Amino acid sequence: MARRFLKYFLPMVVSVLVPHGAKAEEAKGSNKGAFVSLLSQKTLTDIPGGPKERLRRAGIETDVWVTQFFQGVAAGANNGVSRYGGKLDVFVKADAEKLGLWRGLRVNAQYEHYIGDNINQKDYALVPVNAAQAFVAQDNYHSALSLVVTQQMSERLSMSVGKFNAMTLASQTPLIGGGGLDAFMNRAFALPSTGVGVASPGTVADRLIVSPPYILGGAATLKTDVATFNLFFADPRNAANPRVLERPFERGVGVVGGVTVPTQIAGLKGFHTVRGGYSNARGFDLDDIGELRTRLASLVGVTKKGFWVASYAIQQYLVQNAEKPNVGWGLFTLGTLSDGNPNPVRWSVLAGLAGNNLLPGRDNDQWGVGFFHYGLTTPLLSGLAERRLYRRSEGGMEAFYNWAITPWLRLTGDLQIVEPWTVNRPRATYMALRLQTRF
Incomplete structure (x- = not known):
């Protein structure tokens, strides 16, 4: 039933939205171009003409990184112990000159938040084996904010x-x-x-x-x-x-x-x-x-x-x-x-x-x-x-x-x-x- 619906109804919808000939080819090319852009753009949401690009032109850059970790001890003490966790990083950069405020002034902010668990302190190593999660931890500091003015x-x-x-x-x-x-x-x-x-x-x-x-x-x-x-x-x-x-x-x-x-x-x-x-x-x-x-x-x-x-x-x-x-x-x-x-x-x-x-x-x-x-x-x-x-x-x-x-x-x-x-x-x-x- 679903196949019949797609076979007969979908072409009708496409023919209404994109009539025939050159327009159809143009739409097809546009979709293909958008897909290629998605695979090559720097970040997932940094689409051409999108909010990030408009903010960047105004002097504000934003990035959000979500990093997930699954790490375990494959051999040695505590063999078989593994943990899953992650880290959220939010970066904001502001150029005061582009904002029309102050020439040469920049502000960089970074917010971090700990997610889940990690293998640090569950082994017998002195140096943390997962640095990204070693200092922002649920039992210590759950999140952190850094702010630098240049x-x-x-x-x-x-x-x-x-x-x-x-x-x-x-x-x-x-x-x-x-x-x-x-x-x-x-x-x-x-x-x-x-x-x-x-x-x-x-x-x-x-x-x-x-x-x-x-x-x-x-x-x-x-x-x-x-x-x-x-x-x-x-x-x-x-x-x-x-x-x-x-x-x-x-x-x-x-x-x-x-x-x-x-x-x-x-x-x-x-x-x-x-x-x-x-x-x-x-x-x-x-x-x-x-x-x-x-x-x-x-x-x-x-x-x-x-x-x-x-x-x-x-x-x-x-x-x-x-x-x-x-x-x-x-x-x-x-x-x-x-x-x-x-x-x-x-x-x-x-x-x-x-x-x-x-x-x-x-x-x-x-x-x-x-x-x-x-x-x-x-x-x-x-x-x-x-x-x-x-x-x-x-x-x-x-x-x-x-x-x-x-x-x-x-x-x-x-x-x-x-x-x-x-x-x-x-x-x-x-x-x-x-x-x-x-x-």
Whole structure:
């Protein structure tokens, strides 16, 4: 019955709406064009002449990303444990000049919301294996809002202040990316740092020193013909904690300076970045950590003032698209060194290959493979051993392939193998599927 209805009634409707001949062909071509546009447009709702395009012309850009994760422990401790969850990201960018308000002023806002569950803290790894869900969690902070105001002082100099999302900043790094939403998932790659420092005795979660996921502070960027210089100052604590916004810089301040020098080898782009940072905040003194209870009781020698960290990073394209220089793949590496006390990570290193698939029609696909190692400081490991808590430095590897079904629908397969810092736990293998839809 349904087939007969479609066979006889549908042609009648079409003949009324689109009479004959050229009009019919024109409608057919229009439908085909719309379908091709849907498959090639950047986001699902960014249709030609649509609301997003009209807002963009007025100076406002909006994006909504929904990223779903299914990740589990395929082998190792807690073998068979798996979790499903996701993350909602809403991005709003406003250009005040296009809005007729202020020349060179831009406002960037990002809202994040946690969905479901994740595998973090259900295994025995020190570094989160799912960075995108590691810091916005139901039992911690269910959602987060970042807001940054940038003033372009000249063509070369810009200044920004606000609450920064460090993972979103990391996602702008060539080749390796960051943020855990479309490239590597492990925090070692998605938000590289030398580790966690504690600004005062108490909860470790809100005292991240070297690379907190949310930062309250300001930045200045100067671009010259030979290099790009950055200077950043911030409250050393995690700005997801409301107290940081209520009483900023009460525990101290952190300052980070860096320079990025572009290079070319055989016509292929590369970047060298050197950074150094210092914070005057206080952290746990890791010397004699075995006597921590005694020191806490007397409040003597519990903290130590000052943190420093230095890093050197290289990104070098090995293959580039001749027509799109930013599309290609190559080598990345990062080495970091810290004081080792009160910073519990003395050094870290990561390296690998990543970029785009340059096969015809697949240059939106991303892939990567890399390894990392976090060298924990001796005072921490020996102090824990005195308390019969046996730990070690942690390392591992990760490989992923991000298949762009369309530019706005991406499916990623991810594999991680981690040697956890818990000594009596075996090497763990993690497998994950990640589906991202961009509206």
